[in-house]
Amino acid sequence: MIGNSTRIGAQPGETIDRTRPLTFTFNGKTFSGYEGDTIASALAANGVQVFSRSMKFHAPRGIMTAGWVDPNLMVQLGDEPNVRAGHRLVRHGDAVTSLNVWPSLKYDVKAVNQIIGRFLAPGFYYKTFMKPQKLWPTYDKVLQQFVHAGKVDTNTPKVAKDKTYANPDVLVAGGGPAGMWSALAAADAGAKVMLVDEDTELGGHWLFTSGKSAERTELAERVRNHPNIEVHENSVVIARYDGNWFGVIVRYPDGSERLIKTRAQVLVVAAGLIERPYIFKGNDKPGVMLMTGARRLLNRYGVKPGNRAVVFTANEHGDEGIEELRAAGVEIAAVVDGRKGEFIREAHGKGKVERVELGDNRVIDADLLITSIGWTAPTSLLNMAGDKPVYDTTAARFFPADDLPEDVVATGGIAGDGTDEQLQAHAEATGKHAAAKAAEILSVWQSASPIASVREAGQQLAQQPKAEPVAPLPRNPHPEIYRSTTHGFVDYSEDVQSDDIFTAIGEGYSLTELAKRYTTTTMGPLQGKLEVINAVAVIAEATGRTMNETGTTVWRPPYAPTTLGALAGRNMDPVRYSPMQSWHEAHGAQPLVAGAWIRPEHYGNPEGEVRNVRENVGIIDVTPLGKLELKGKNVPDLLEFLYTNKWRKLPIGGVRYGVMCSEDGVVFDDGVTGHLGEDHYLMTTTSGGAASVWEVVEEVLQVEHPEWDVTCTPMTTSLASINVAGPKSRELLERISDVDFDPEAFPYMNVRRGTVAGVKDVVLWRIGFTGELSYELHVPAEYGLHVWETLLEVGQDLGIAPFGIEAQRILRLEKGHLIVGQDTDGLTQGFSAGLDWAIKLDKDDFRGLPELRWQKEDGPVSQLVAVQPVNGDELPVEAAQIIDDQTNILGRITSSRHSPSLGRSICLAQLRTDMAVPGTQLRILQPDGSIIIGRVCEELSHFDPEGVRGRV
Template sequence: MTAATTTTTTAPARLAPQPGEVIDRSRLLEFRWNGKPCTAHPGDTIASALAAAGERVLSRSYKYHRPRGIQTADFHDPGCMVQVGDEPNVRGAHRLVAEGMEVRSQNTWPSLKYDLKAVNGLVGRFLATGFYYKTFIKPEPLWPMYEKVLRQFVHAGTVSSEPSGAVFDKRYAHPDVVVAGGGPAGMASAVAAARTGAQVMLVEEEHQLGGHLRWGTAGDLAALRELRAQVAAEPGIEVLTNSVALARYDDNWVPIVQRGLPHVFERLIKARARSFVVAPGLIERPYVFEGNDLPGVMLSTAVRRLINLYAVRPGQRAVVMSANSSGDAAVEDLRRAGVEIAAVVDARRGEHVVRAEGRGGVRSVTLADGSQIACDLLVTATGWTAPTSLLNMAGDLPVYDPGSARFVPDPAVLPDTVLAAGGVVGDGTVDDLVAHGHAVGQEAARRAAHTADVTRAQLPTRPDHATTTGEAHTPRPVPPLRPAPHPELFRSSTHGFVDLCEDVSSKDIVSAVKEGYDSVELVKRYTTVTMGPTQGKLETVNAVAVLAEATGRSIAETGTTTWRPMYAPVTLGALAGRVPEPVRHSPMQPWHERHDATALVAGQWIRPEHYGDPAAEVRAVRERVGLIDVTPIGKLDLRGPDVAKLLNLLYVNKWSKLPVGGVRYGVMCADDGVVMDDGVTGRLGEDHYLMSTTSSGAATVWEWVEDWLQTSHPDWQVHVTPVTTAYASMNLAGPRSRELLARVTDVDLGSDAFGYMQVRTGTVAGVEDCVLWRIGFTGELSYEIHVPASYGLHVWEHLMEQGRDLGIAAFGVEAQRVLRLEKGHFIVGQDTDGLSQGYTAGLGGLIKLDKADFVGKPELVWQHQHGDYPVLVAIQPEDSRIVPAEASQIVRSDGRIAGRITSSRMSPTLRRSICLGQVDPDLAAPGTRLTVHLPDGADITARVIEGHAHFDPKGERQRA
C-alpha cells in the first residue's frame, strides 16, 4: 500500500447512546480548557470530554515536549496529566468533569499547540541517557545556576501559595476482609465473604464497580448487573469506589485513599484487615515501536472505554494490531462506532507495526512488510501486565511465565492472610473469574474468622462460646486459574518509547547497558524508566524485555524491579489527614450557648470567655457568688502505695506528710529547672490521690508521669488514669459560696470540718461520688466541684437555680483571669516562658532543696546559688487609667531591656490597672520605679509593690 493524505480530525466525536455508557445525557456541564469554553455530560472524565470535542493533544512530554494524547483512557494514562484550578498533576483520564472546572495543560509555553520547549527534541542526541549525571557535575560553583535552569524544565503543574480550601480526612477501620479490586472476581470475593457473616470493605479505583465488564458485550453487561445486585444486597459490604488500596504492611495494615466524597476531597482510611484479597485484574501493556507516543496511538482497552463508557468515537480510520481477544473486540466496537478499519494486523501470525508517522497525531502506519497505511488511529492489543505490587509488598516475588508473556504471582509464598483472585492469577471466562473470586472470598472469610478466634482465645475474659471449631475452620478449595497462552510481544524492529512518562526510549536502555548498567535496578535509576507517575504499571515488563534483549539474558533471568509503597500516587493532604485538633466541649456547653456566652478557643476546648460583661462578672464573685466551668482542667487519678514517692519526684515541694483529706499546691519543673506545670493534688484515701494540672498541660503531664514511671521507676506501684473528661468541673466562688453549696450537698462545710486546702467526697445536687476541693485561685472563698461528666449539666443548672436569690452569676475565663491577677496568682506559659526557672516565678518558699532528689533540682540549686535571674513581681502603673499591653518592655534609662509585662488588666475591684511582670533582680525590690515602653512608643512609669497580690494580700477572704 502507499500512503494517502489524511488530516487530523477536529470534529466532535460523540456517538449515539451506548448500552453501558456512564454519562448523563440529560445535563450539560460547562468547563474551560486552556481558556476555551467546553461542554461535557455528568460522568465524563476530562479526557473523554475533550476527546468528544475533537481534542487530540492533551499534554506535552516530560523531556522532549512531544505532543501526547489519550493512550489508556484510565487513571494510569501518561498523556492526560493536567492542571485543574490550583491543583497540579491531575489524572485527566480519571477525574470527572465538574461545573465551572478550569483545566489547563501543564508546563507548556506559550501554548499547548506551540510549545517552545519542544526545541529539546531537536537536540535530543545531546540529552542522552544519564546526561544530567555527566553534565551538571563540574564546576561546582555553577550548581546554583544549574538548579535554576533545571527547575524551569520540571514537568509538573503549579502549586498555589494560597490555601486550597480542600478538606482532608482520616478514618480507622477494622474490617474482616479487604478486597482490593472491584472487577468480577473482586465483587464475587466480597459477596462470598459477606455471606459468611464477614464485614467486607470492597475497594475499586474506578468510579464504578465492574472492571472490564463495564465496556464489554451484552453478556458482560448482564453479568455486571447481576454482580452489582449481589453486592448491593449484602449489608456487610462497604463499597469504596474512586478509591485505591495504597499498600500492604505487616499484619494487613492497608492504607486506602478514598476520593470524591461530598464534603471531603480525600480521606485516608487506615484499615487493619484480618484477610486481604488482591484482585486488581490486568493492565494492558503498550507496544514499543517508532512513533508509539503519537496522539492517536491507543490501547485496545482505551478505545473500548471511550466508545462504550463515554460514547466517544476515537478516530475516523483505524489500523488495529491484535494479538488477543481484546484487540478483536476492539475491532468490532470500532466498526459499530462508525470507524473505518483500514487494516487488522494479526500479531498472532507474526504481523506487526514498524512505525507510526505524523505531526501532532498519527497520519500513517508502516507495517513489517513495508506497506504504509493512512489512518488517524492506531490500536494495539499486544499483551497484559499483572499488577502484583500489593502482593509483592506481602512477600511475593513475581515469576515470569513465557507462555503467557507476563509475570505472575506465586501464591505459595504469600502469608496465610493474603490471597489473590481473578485476572492477576490467571485468565478465564467471566464465569471462571467469578467462580475463582467466590472461592477466594469464602477462604478469606474463613481465615479471617480463624484469626479472630486466635485473638479471642488469648483474652482471659472471653466467653465460652467465643471460638468456633470443626467445619467452620475447614479450608475452602480454590479452583485453579491459569494464564492463557499469549505471544511475547514487547518491541518491534524499531526503537520507541518504553516509558512515556519519562521520555525513556528502548534505545536509552540499550545505551545504558553499553555503559555497564546491566541490572534492572541500575537501569531504572540511571535512565529513570518506571520512575514516572505511572510507576511502572505500563512500562516495567517492556523495560525488562528490552534490557534482556540488550544483555542476552532471558526475561526470567533479568527479573523485575522491586515494588514498594505506594501503589498509586497519594497527596500530602491525604497522608496528613484532617487537622488533629479535636474540638472539645464541656457537658455544660448547651447552657453556655443558651446564655449567649462568647466562645473562647482554648487549645482543644471551647470555653466561655464571658457572658457579656466581664467586669460585672468579677464584681459578682467579689460581692456575692459566681460559678465558672473549669472542666478542661487536667485530672489524673493516682492509686498505689508509692504515689507519694512519685509526687516527691515530680513536684518541687514535699508530699510525704499530706494527710488524707488534704490538698497541696505543687509546681513541676522540667529537667532544666524551667517551670513546666502547676496545680493541686488531693489525697482522697490512703493510697488514692487526685492530681489536677493546667488545662493546656493535661496531656503533657500525663505523658511526663508515665515516662518517669515506665523508664526510671517501673518498680513503683502506681496506677495512673487520666480522668479529665470523666468529670465535669466547676468552681463556685465568692463570699456566699458556702451558703449556696450547703443547700445542695451532704458534705459538712463548716470551717473546722472543711478547711482551706482540703478535699472531701460526697453528694452534690443528688449526684453521688462528687469530689469537692476548697481552694482559692480567684482569691475568694471557693469550692472546686468535680462531678461525673454525665451529670455536669444537671449540677450546674441546679446550682444556678438554688443560687438565684443569692445573686449568683456565671463568669467566664476573662473574669477568672482578672480575679487571679488581682490575687497575684501566676499562669504557667503566660507569666513564665521557656526560660523561667522555679525561682524566677517566685517559688522560693515552695522549692525544697533539702529533698534527696526531684526533677530539675540540680538546675534549681545552680539558679539559687547564682541568684542572677529575672524575678516575677507585681506592678502598678502610676497612672491607674493606663493598662500596658502584655509583652510591653520594661527598659532602663539607657534603653536596655530589663524585663516585660506578662499580665495586665483593669481591675474592677480596685478600679485601677494592675500587672505582673518579669524584671531584672536589681529592679525587683518593692517600691522600685520602672519605665514601661508601650507598643505606641510612649513610656509610662510604674512601681513594684510588695508581694504578688494586688488584693487581699493576707488571704483572709479565701480562708474565711
C-alpha cells in the same frame, strides 16, 4: 456546539444513555455528550485529540488508556484540581479546563522546553539550582510556574462526609468477572462480602469486550441483588494494614469522597491487569493509544478512536481489537506482530500521529497507532500485605509470590491466565476458600472471648468445612516486549524517557529505588501503575541484570489519591466547655481553641488585664487543667516514680511543683500536686497533657507496679477551676470563705479545704504561676459559675476583672515560667529546660533517670534562657532562629511578648549552652530577613526575680 463528531452507532455493551444528552464546556467552548460519558470520552466524541500538555516539555498529549490510569487526561473541573478525565463522568454544566498551559492548550509558550530539552536531563534540578544560594528565591519563583497541577480554591466550601466502619468477612478488591465470581461464591458459602471496584460500573475488562455485555449485565445483577454482598462501585481500597485493616474510599459524582474503615477476615485481590505501553520514539504523541483505550472508546462509549490505524499486537487482546476496529469503520493500514519479532521504530507527525515507521523501514500513513504488547500486574494490596512479586520470563510479567499471608488470596488476571471457564473455576474456588478461611479466623477470635454465647458461636464456626488450597491458574506464554531500537517515554506523567534512565545508570544510580528517585520515574500522579514494569525493564537492560535481579518498586498506602476531606471526615472532635463558658460568651471573651476546650483568650485588652492583675485582682478560668485524684498508701511511691523531684516528705496540707519526663529524659508534663489528707492527693497537669498523664499513671499502676495500693480518678471535668491572682486576692477571698488566709496559717505552696461562696469542700491552694499572690480554687463543677460570679460581685470595689489565656501567658513570661510544649519540644531533656533544681538524681528511680544522669554528665546541648532585645521596642517572633555571623543556628526564641509591666519586649529562648552566658549578645533572625539584637539575661525571671510578690 463545536466539534467534529466521531461518535458511531449504538454498541451492544455501551454504558452511555443516548436518550439523556448533556452539554459542558472545555476551555470555555461548549461540547455535547451523554450521561455515562466520561469527560474524555465526550471530548473524544467531539473530535478533540489534544487533552493536555506534558509536565516538563509541554508537548501535546492525547488519550492513551481512556481510563483511571491514563497519564494524559488530568484536568481542572471547576474548583477541583487534578481530575482524571478518563474516569470522571461528565455532568451537565461542567466547566473543564486544561492544566498549566498559557495562553492556551493549542498555543502553549512553555512548549519552548522542547527546544532546550537536552539541558533538562535527569537530576538537572539537583545540579542547576544549588548555587549561588542567594538566587534561591528567584529559582523558587521560576520553578513554581512549572508546577504541573491544578489550582486549589481556598474559598471552596468543605463537603463533609462521615467516616464509617464496616466488618465484612471477606473484602473483594476488584469488580471484574473474577471479582464478581469470587464474591458470589464466598457469599453463597455464608460469608458477608464487601465488593469494591474503582470503575463506575462492575464488569472489569468485560466492559470493553464485545460480545460480553449480556454476561456482564447478568453477573453484575446477581452480585448487586445478593443479600450477603455489599457493593461499592467508583470506589477503591487505598490501603491494607496488619490484621486486614483497610481504608476504602467511596467516590461521589460531585467529586467528594467518604472513607470506610474496614476490618475483614480475608482479602481477595481480583485487581485484573493494566495494559502497558511500548517504548519507542514518538510514543507520547496524540494518536498513540493502548488497545484497552481504543476498545473502551469503541465498545463502552461508541467513539471511533481514529480513521486509519497501525496496530502493534502480541496477544489475543490485540487481535480481537483489530476486528472490532474494522467493524467500527477504522481502516487497518498495517498489523505489526510482536510474536514474529516485528516492531515499531517511530511515530512521526507534528503535534499528533501522521505516519508510523515500522521496524522493516516501511513508513505507513496513519492517524492512529495502537499497541497491545503486554501487561502490568497491579500488586499494590499484595505489596501492602508483604508480598514481593516474582517475574515470570515466559509470561513476561510479575506474579504474586507463593508466601502470601493466609488471610490474603488473589484471583483473576493478577494470579494467572486461562479460558473464561478456567478463570471462573479459580475465582469461585478462591471465594469458597476465602469464606472458609474467614470462618476459621473468626472462630479463633470468638473462642477466645469471655462471653459464653460468643464462644459457642466460635465453636460452631470451627465445625465448618476447612479452607482447601486453590489450584493455581495456568500462565500463557507471552513475548518480552518493552523497548524498540529507539528511545521513548517511560513515565508520561514525569516526562522521563528511556535514555534518561540509561543516563542515570551511567551516573551510578543503578539500583531501582535510586534510579526511580533520581529520574522521578513512577513518582508522578500515576505512581507507577502504568509505567513501573517498563522502568524495571529499562533498568535491567541498562545494567545487564535480569528482571528478577533488578526487582520492582512496591506500593505504599494510599494506593490512589485521596482527598483530605475524606481522611478528615466530618468534624466529630469532642468540644469541651467549662461551667463558666456562658458567662465568657456574654462578656465578649475572644474564644481560643485549645485542644478539645474552648477557652477565653482575652476580653478585649490583654495588656490591660495584665496590669489589673499586677495592681488589683483578676480571675481566670483554668478548668481545663488536668486533675487526677489519687488515693492509697502507695501514692508517694507513684509520685516519686513519675516526678523528677522528691515527694515522700510532702506533709498534709503541702503543695509541690513537679516535672515529669519520658523514659528518654524529655520533659513530658509539669504541674502541682497537693496532699489533701491521709493517703489522699490531688494532682494537676497541663491542660494539653491531662489525657496523656492519666494514661501514663494507669500504665504504671496496671503494668509496672500492679501491687501498689493506688486508685486514680480523673476529675478534670468534675471540678471547675479558678485562679484568683493579684495583690488584693487575699482580701477578696477572705470576704467569701471560712478558710484562714493569714500568711502564717496559709503559706505559699500549701493547700486548704473549706467553704467558698457557700460551696463546701472547695480545694484551695496557694501557688504563683502569674508571679503574684494567687490562689487556685477547685470547685465542684455544678457550682463553678456561682463561685465565679460571686467573686466578681464581691470584688467590684477591689477592681476585680477577668483575664484570659493571653494575659496569663504574658504574666508567666514576665516571671520566666516555662510552658511545656512551647518552651520545650520533643527533644528537650530536663537539664535543657532550666529545671536543674527540680531534678534529683540521687533518687532510686524515676522515669527518665538514666538519660538525665547521662545528660548531666555530658552537659546539656541547649539551655532555656531569658532574652531581652537591646531595643525594647523590637519584638522577635516566636520560633525565630538565633544565628551567628555565618548564619549557623544557635537556638530559637520559644516565647516572646511585650511586657506591660516592664514596658518592653521580653523573651525565653532555647540557646546553645556555650552561648547561654548572661550578657551574651545574640542575633535574632526575623522572617523578613532583618536582625534583632538581643541579650541573655541573668535569670529566667524578667519581673520580681526574688519572688517577693507571690510570697507576701
